[in-house]
Amino acid sequence: MTKELLLDVKDLNTSFRIEGKYYQAVSKINLQVKRDEILALVGESGCGKSTLASAVMGLHDPSMTRIEGQIFFEGQDLLKFNDEQYNKVRGAKIGMIFQDPLSALNPLKKIKDQITEVMDYHTKLSSEEKNQRALELLQQVGIDNPKRTAKQFPHELSGGMRQRVIIAIAIACKPDLLIADEPTTALDVTIQAQILDLIKKIQRENHSGIILITHDLGVVAETADEVAVMYAGQIVEKGTVEQIFEHPLHPYTRSLLKSMPQVDSENDELYVISGNVPSLQELPQIGDRFAPRIPWIPASAHEKHPIMHQVEEGHQVRCTCYQNFYFPSKKEGELQ
Ligand SMILES: Nc1ncnc2c1ncn2[C@@H]1O[C@H](COP(=O)(O)OP(=O)(O)OP(=O)(O)O)[C@@H](O)[C@H]1O
Numbered sequence: 453m454t455k456e457l458l459l460d461v462k463d464l465n466t467s468f469r470i471e472g473k474y475y476q477a478v479s480k481i482n483l484q485v486k487r488d489e490i491l492a493l494v495g496e497s498g499c500g501k502s503t504l505a506s507a508v509m510g511l512h513d514p515s516m517t518r519i520e521g522q523i524f525f526e527g528q529d530l531l532k533f534n535d536e537q538y539n540k541v542r543g544a545k546i547g548m549i550f551q552d553p554l555s556a557l558n559p560l561k562k563i564k565d566q567i568t569e570v571m572d573y574h575t576k577l578s579s580e581e582k583n584q585r586a587l588e589l590l591q592q593v594g595i596d597n598p599k600r601t602a603k604q605f606p607h608e609l610s611g612g613m614r615q616r617v618i619i620a621i622a623i624a625c626k627p628d629l630l631i632a633d634e635p636t637t638a639l640d641v642t643i644q645a646q647i648l649d650l651i652k653k654i655q656r657e658n659h660s661g662i663i664l665i666t667h668d669l670g671v672v673a674e675t676a677d678e679v680a681v682m683y684a685g686q687i688v689e690k691g692t693v694e695q696i697f698e699h700p701l702h703p704y705t706r707s708l709l710k711s712m713p714q715v716d717s718e719n720d721e722l723y724v725i726s727g728n729v730p731s732l733q734e735l736p737q738i739g740d741r742f743a744p745r746i747p748w749i750p751a752s753a754h755e756k757h758p759i760m761h762q763v764e765e766g767h768q769v770r771c772t773c774y775q776n777f778y779f780p781s782k783k784e785g786e787l788q
Pocket residue numbers: 468469470477495496497498499500501502503504667730731732
């Protein structure tokens with residue numbers, strides 16, 4: 453059965469104005485999200501994941517940001533929407549779960565009021581119906597005593613409970629698309645697993661499509677159906693979770709996987725990707741943007757203007773450099 457296409461991002465560029473000049477933070481992004489599917493967007497800090505999510509949510513300050521391309525959501529280009537049209541979609545049809553549950557909640561308002569607020573805006577339910585729905589939502593996100601929690605303030609809850617409340621707010625209007633930006637980063641490991649299970653459960657119950665933003669490949673393996681790996685503002689590899697974990701191709705994907713702690717490995721020396729994600733002003737203008745971090749691979753192995761290549765149905769990789777990539781011997785690594 454083919455799944456319904458919810459989001460179709462086409463050739464999306466997003467640039468920020470810094471000291472009077474525009475610098476691209478995401479470049480030529482092509483991405484699709486289908487209903488009933490979790491797409492993980494993965495990459496180190498600074499790769500452009502949140503910039504992309506904010507572009508979809510329409511959260512960028514237009515006076516400092518230039519956005520080009522198209523973002524089709526349920527067939528309509530969001531970039532052509534005015535504020536009023538966007539407000540109808542945001543919160544109702546597209547929900548967002550933020551990284552830091554404490555700063556995303558209003559410290560001065562009771563939990564119930566924060567959940568019903570989003571319904572005030574997007575639904576015509578009576579106050580009684582909204583209160584009832586708030587309790588149902590708290591139950592759906594696994595809160596044991598919804599009545600008590602509804603009356604509490606954010607500081608009275610644990611980090612995991614607060615994240616559950618954030619999720620309840622994000623799904624209050626049953627959005628078709630949910631964007632979860634590092635939803636478990638601020639939580640400890642056992643709570644992380646519970647929140648990921650909850651996100652998967654919600655996806656199944658609501659038949660939504662989910663974009664899960666994370667730098668943690670363990671989270672991706674646990675949760676995602678499809679994966680897009682981002683480096684320095686570009687997607688460098690896309691595929692199903694099996695394709696990415698079993699046949700990773702791009703040197704960046706392979707490096708990320710190799711730097712992931714292995715529970716069952718006897719070798720406790722972790723691979724470290726040398727160097728850093730370049731700042732927007734330092735992005736290489738030609739060649740593969742990851743090339744400076746794998747200097748033992750000759751320049752001739754990289755395309756001058758790398759494009760995405762289809763290697764298998766659903767599996768794409770940027771640049772042909774993957775064909776010549778290998779991990780350095782210790783000696784080559786030390787030379788960097
Ligand atoms: N408002 C802004 N003005 C200027 N530069 C920005 C702005 N927001 C983000 N950037 C830059 O854009 C690049 C991408 O940042 P972004 O936050 O999207 O990355 P990320 O992959 O989501 O990282 P993180 O996981 O740390 O949020 C970075 O170089 C960042 O410094």
